[in-house]
Amino acid sequence: SLGIGPAGELVKCWNSFGRTDESTGHISDLLYPDANPLPQPGWLQWLTHSPVDIPKCYECKLLPLCMGGCSFFARKMRGTSHHCPPADVEQALRAFVRQHRSRPTVEHDG
Numbered sequence: 001s002l003g004i005g006p007a008g009e010l011v012k013c014w015n016s017f018g019r020t021d022e023s024t025g026h027i028s029d030l031l032y033p034d035a036n037p038l039p040q041p042g043w044l045q046w047l048t049h050s051p052v053d054i055p056k057c058y059e060c061k062l063l064p065l066c067m068g069g070c071s072f073f074a075r076k077m078r079g080t081s082h083h084c085p086p087a088d089v090e091q092a093l094r095a096f097v098r099q100h101r102s103r104p105t106v107e108h109d110g
Helices: 027-031 041-048 053-058 070-076 087-102
Strands: 008-013
Touching: 008 027
Parallel strands: none
Antiparallel strands: none
């Protein structure tokens, strides 16, 4: 999904509004794709981001669940801190399992 700013700029994340370095293009790029066929630098940042490239994420057993958390913060904080506390993800997963265990099962014919 993309957000559209007041000047027609396209952004991938609401944190990117008003940041020209985060712009993924302009609405006219979608209307006239032949006029600007190459992706904007901001778009390439999103396309090339991979949580596997972040050592703490690569080693984390919860990576398949969270995929590195918020991509915006993961890209901005690379090498300085880690945005996804595994304890929070694990706690949310345990709560989800507890909630769904208490639901009655629906039997299907077949």
